[in-house]
Amino acid sequence: MTNRKIPLAAVIGSPVAHSRSPALHTHWLxxxxxxxxxxxxxxxxxxxxxxxxxxxxxxxxxxxxxxxHKETVLKLANVVTDRxxxxxxxxxxxxRSDGKMHAxxxxxxxxxxxxxxxxPGWDPxxxxxxxxxxxxxxxxxxxxxxxxxxxxxxxxxxxxxxxEALRKEFGAKINVYDxxxxxxxxxxxxxVVNATSLGMDGKSEMRVPLDALSPNALVTDLVYTPLETEFxxxxxxxxxxxxxxxxxxxxxxxxxxERWFGVRPEVDEEARRVVLGL
Ligand code: ATR
Numbered sequence: 001m002t003n004r005k006i007p008l009a010a011v012i013g014s015p016v017a018h019s020r021s022p023a024l025h026t027h028w029l030x031x032x033x034x035x036x037x038x039x040x041x042x043x044x045x046x047x048x049x050x051x052x053x054x055x056x057x058x059x060x061x062x063x064x065x066x067x068x069h070k071e072t073v074l075k076l077a078n079v080v081t082d083r084x085x086x087x088x089x090x091x092x093x094x095x096r097s098d099g100k101m102h103a104x105x106x107x108x109x110x111x112x113x114x115x116x117x118x119x120p121g122w123d124p125x126x127x128x129x130x131x132x133x134x135x136x137x138x139x140x141x142x143x144x145x146x147x148x149x150x151x152x153x154x155x156x157x158x159x160x161x162x163x164e165a166l167r168k169e170f171g172a173k174i175n176v177y178d179x180x181x182x183x184x185x186x187x188x189x190x191x192v193v194n195a196t197s198l199g200m201d202g203k204s205e206m207r208v209p210l211d212a213l214s215p216n217a218l219v220t221d222l223v224y225t226p227l228e229t230e231f232x233x234x235x236x237x238x239x240x241x242x243x244x245x246x247x248x249x250x251x252x253x254x255x256x257x258e259r260w261f262g263v264r265p266e267v268d269e270e271a272r273r274v275v276l277g278l
Pocket of ligand 1: 133134135159162195196
């Protein structure tokens, strides 16, 4: 018998019932024979500060944060990592033993690791990237692509003002394209990313013409329901290497798990199946 507290972690959002994070973390806890639990918590915006203040007292060592709390937690944290500040949102919280709440964002890391693992030979420096979308997910994509040294990012969004705002924030490597001309930015692009919600089950399909895609381009979609979107299917037909968005979800979870439970978990086929509910 030891007096060691069993470490607890949560995913906090609203709604949160659909989240696959509890299944993934519980799978890893079991796989590595670790003590600990990971639970979903549906928390309103009003209650968030009180809940976050109480969790460490209850044995929680950290949490993932999802919609609609990813931006709010930056204001509540005592320490914010540079990448979370740059992205303007956090997805991973660590409740430190000194009582301080540490907020990090591992979405960009998850995005890059997914490509590194599933697109052998991909070199982000080899040419411009083209990114569709300028929401929260796009911010993580831009920050991480710049971090790994892409020479240029072409950015297009239905609401142009949002891409202009990102250009101002992320700097001169970003070139904004009008949404009706988004197809033009694919020409010579080495990395092409759908960071919109288009193509997701229940949403409209992406209508951007993909004729200008080079077969040398790596094409990835942040949408993972369905796993193979129309966007990825078209890119595959054009001869491109494609990577689905599920891996980003898996890889973004790994750093949090390691900080809370002490083991770096492996992202493998088994983890993928767990998240897919297979
Ligand atoms: P997330 O955090 O997942 O990025 P978001 O901030 O709501 O979510 O962003 C959704 C993205 O999908 C935005 O780029 C959005 O474009 P707008 O900024 O113009 O809203 C894009 N999107 C959603 N529905 C779309 C549609 N029907 N046509 C084009 N873009 C769409």
